[in-house]
Amino acid sequence: MTGRGAAVLLVAVATTASLIVSAPATNDDPALPPPAPAAAPAAPPPPPPTADEVAARIESVIVLIDAGHGWTGVAGTGVVLTADGSVLTNHHVVSGALDIRAVSPATGLIYDVDVLGYDRDRDIAVLGLGAAHDLPVATLADAPPAIGAPVTAFGNADGGGVVVAAPGTVVAHGRDVVVRDSGDGSRHRLTGMLQTDAAIRPGDSGGPLVDAYGAVVGINTAGAVGPDDAEGPGAAQSASETTPEAYAVPIADALAVVDQVRSGVSTDSVHVGxxxxxxxxxxxxxxxxxxxxxxxxxxxxxxxxxxxxxxxxxxxxxxxxxxxxxxxxxxxxxxxxxxxxxxxxxxxxxxxxxxxxxxxxxxxxxx
CATH class of the missing domain: 2.30.42.10 (PDZ domain)
Structure with missing residues (x-):
């Protein structure tokens, strides 16, 4: 036997003359290896942080985005990936923008923004914050959350300029959904989405969907008001809806776009530069x-x-x-x-x- 605290067996050897019982083996016997040490009990996982602790962490690793379109603008959110200012957001947040600014809700610092690359099909854009350095960066999840797991969406809800949390749970993986852009009315299909019942609102687009420990599991992208008349990515729920319906790009899919942008090579769907x-x-x-x-x-x-x-x-x-x-x-x-x-x-x-x-x-x- 092996494992914890294994007992020493007594071995009986029969002879024609008598029954000889061997002595217990000891650690002093040079012919025997020492017993294996008992395995240490696995450490219990740390308790998840409180909702306030998660909110404080997330506030330091996101930016609130203002994408100017001449006389109008679009509010969104971004997730800080690197200390020098690489940021993830949605393509629809910056599409058509003539001037883009980002502000850190934690420090109040304002940054000029360059679009480093984007993927229209997956609705992901990679931004660069001008003159950024030593920024706190988001923790990214290694695996998608299980169905039923608690999650929280964070973002610039309704463009109010403050970070708002929308708690919920994971409803499904790999969902396909048709959304309508509230700006130009165009429709397109998003595939492989993470569905939750978090009540995201316009302005939450591009913000992080996080697990109970504050690790980013997805990028908030779309909220539905109905099967046929969704107001588009990041749209609010109608008053008649009893269960919010929201969709996020899984973080692994978003990072695949980041890797392509960093490669410096454009493809049919990913544009770089x-x-x-x-x-x-x-x-x-x-x-x-x-x-x-x-x-x-x-x-x-x-x-x-x-x-x-x-x-x-x-x-x-x-x-x-x-x-x-x-x-x-x-x-x-x-x-x-x-x-x-x-x-x-x-x-x-x-x-x-x-x-x-x-x-x-x-x-x-x-x-």
């Missing part, structure tokens, strides 16, 4: 039941597309020689480019005539 500007707003053109390109809704004055002669109603059909059959195709091509790149655009006007132009991409806001 400043955003290139073509200067058109498009929708997928359809005809005969199939998509046939990216139809231009409008062209911004003074942009590369404007200077090249593209107009509303034109349909972009190729980008640098590669076919464009939809808005997604055009976005994928642009995600791999940078401001200053020279590209060739092919398009058809409303009469069906084909045109081609070479142009140089400008720098613009996050798309």
């Amino acid at each position: 400043p955003t290139p500007l073509l200067g058109i707003n498009v929708t997928t053109a359809r005809g005969g039941g199939t998509s046939r390109g990216a139809e231009i809704l409008w062209v911004s004055y003074g942009t590369p597309a404007y200077r090249a002669g593209l107009e509303s109603g034109d349909v972009v059909v190729a980008f640098d020689g590669s076919p464009v059959t939809s808005t997604a195709d055009l976005e994928d091509h642009l995600s791999r480019r940078a401001p200053g790149d020279r590209v060739r655009i092919d398009w058809r006007d409303e009469s069906g005539s084909l045109h081609t132009a070479d142009l140089v991409l400008d720098s613009g806001p996050v798309r």
